[in-house]
Amino acid sequence: MTQQITQPIIILVNPQMGENIGATARAMLNCGLTNLRLVNPRDGWPSERADAMSAGALEVMPPVQVFASLEDAIADCHTIYATTARARDLVKPVMTARSAGVAMHQDITEGQKIAILFGAERSGLTNDEVMMAHKLITIPLNPDFSSLNLGQSVLLVSYEWSQGTFNAPEIAVPLGKSNPAPAELFNGFFDRLDNELQTGGFYRVAEMKDIISRNIRSLFSRAHPTDQEINTLHGIITTLLNSHDRKDG
Amino acid sequence: MTQQITQPIIILVNPQMGENIGATARAMLNCGLTNLRLVNPRDGWPSERADAMSAGALEVMPPVQVFASLEDAIADCHTIYATTARARDLVKPVMTARSAGVAMHQDITEGQKIAILFGAERSGLTNDEVMMAHKLITIPLNPDFSSLNLGQSVLLVSYEWSQGTFNAPEIAVPLGKSNPAPAELFNGFFDRLDNELQTGGFYRVAEMKDIISRNIRSLFSRAHPTDQEINTLHGIITTLLNSHDRKDG
Known part of the structure; x- marks a missing residue:
């Protein structure tokens, strides 16, 4: 046999x-x-x-x-x-x-x-x-x-x-212990950023505001941040706001 | 630049x-x-x-x-x-x-x-x-x-x-100077073989003749012979027939 x-x-x-x-x-x-x-x-x-x-x-x-x-x-x-x-x-x-x-x-x-x-x-x-x-x-x-x-x-x-034996996903993004941020968390970050930019006078030409805002949102969306990274981004905004206060204060 | x-x-x-x-x-x-x-x-x-x-x-x-x-x-x-x-x-x-x-x-x-x-x-x-x-x-x-x-x-x-640059056919059968035999040539060979087998008493059980004949045809068809190979196959039949004559003669 x-x-x-x-x-x-x-x-x-x-x-x-x-x-x-x-x-x-x-x-x-x-x-x-x-x-x-x-x-x-x-x-x-x-x-x-x-x-x-x-x-x-x-x-x-x-x-x-x-x-x-x-x-x-x-x-x-x-x-x-x-x-x-x-x-x-x-x-x-x-x-x-x-x-x-x-x-x-x-x-x-x-x-x-x-x-x-x-x-x-x-x-x-x-x-x-x-x-x-x-x-x-x-x-x-x-x-x-x-x-x-x-x-x-x-x-x-x-x-x-x-390659017919060791199957692997064609593309994968390993996230370690973190998870992709749910939309609510992402939107919370972006709305905060957008408001701070509006308050700070970033959108000079009112008619362009929507387009520019959408492009910035698209940039961050493309990176598809994790929940931990959303926290980091909030920290970046806070730090930049506070630094501005110090410089002007 | x-x-x-x-x-x-x-x-x-x-x-x-x-x-x-x-x-x-x-x-x-x-x-x-x-x-x-x-x-x-x-x-x-x-x-x-x-x-x-x-x-x-x-x-x-x-x-x-x-x-x-x-x-x-x-x-x-x-x-x-x-x-x-x-x-x-x-x-x-x-x-x-x-x-x-x-x-x-x-x-x-x-x-x-x-x-x-x-x-x-x-x-x-x-x-x-x-x-x-x-x-x-x-x-x-x-x-x-x-x-x-x-x-x-x-x-x-x-x-x-x-592999996106050097394209090659997934599978190809190089034929050199010969060509795939047209069906007429293939059928001429197979009909001759089939007749010689019939004459020689190969198909002992009449009811099985069609099935066995079809299986043999399928074997040669699977090899998809070239025109030169059909000539060779004719030569093989002729040689075997003549050898048989010599042995029996």
Whole structure:
């Protein structure tokens, strides 16, 4: 019985430097991926350099699996993705990293075990290796300067997968212990400010008063102050009024 | 007159190692960004180590600008984004890297000059530095292992910007010099195959013939063969038929 794996398996094919395997592990774990397979690592396995570069990732991930051939490494996988920087003379679907990230979640929902292949540092995947894949992934980058190192490629592809996993609000304003001021509190502040400005002769041209007043209100409204900040704003008005008294007094 | 800049300016605040400045430059240029500013680089500027790590990026980018203070570095910028890994006790909008990438395109469409701040390697931005920004960017990652090095942070934030620049189809199937086969060609192939299977006794149960034939047709249709591949498939049928003749003959 094959164990159900709920995330893509990263497969490095003929990786050369242990440092890059370590950087791969770190990038994977940043993105919540923990299944790493190696095909014929040039400098052997395990690797002290990989451990050092992984920033602790290899210690908490399941043991890396090493295979003698790509065929063996993908034997239990249903859908194989291959990352490739350059166009291949192959009639295979080419996806952006972003759309592949979405597609892989769909594959896994269907119960598939999936793998993502990354080639050797300098040469990438050979055509024979790419042939093993069902779908190709390319990362759209500056066409005049698109070369990424192995760890960065793994980071971007893993990141695109992870954005379907680590949901965060697109934009949020953390308020700590305070709360957004209710309208009553905001209006109390603004009415006070408006009255003091009126009393102090700020609105020189009567016809313009409404427009200028509305613009000032809009400025403070845009900041959407918390209840604590409304208190602070009251304090500012009081301080300025008192300073004025002192100067004139 | 300020020159119109159509991309975000990356500002490294108190960066320490030249290697990380070089990795930043490489990641930036991968994503089409070329404006880099440094505030108080610890090991000085220029840096041979930065040049080596930039993989040629620093040679083709405009000269890096060095400033003595963050205030000076952002003086001409309208909207400031700050990257931060941890929550701050500040009431400021916090955006994902993805939504910030979209927002920055909008800012620039409005004619704004924008900057993205990255802090020192170990400590990140101080609270006083974060205060200078209008919006904060966090990258949603594995909460148990979210630490990125400087170059990787710059890569992911720049990448999110770049995905609004380097448009690529979500999925495409490159066909090289061949073309998708027109239906007439596909049907000619399939009808031939179907007839040969019928003649050869493949459809043993007459009632099942239509279903099985439809499933086989569906398999080949799913592959959506090119005109050249239809020729190849005809060749396969011919070869198999002739081999059968030889064996039996």
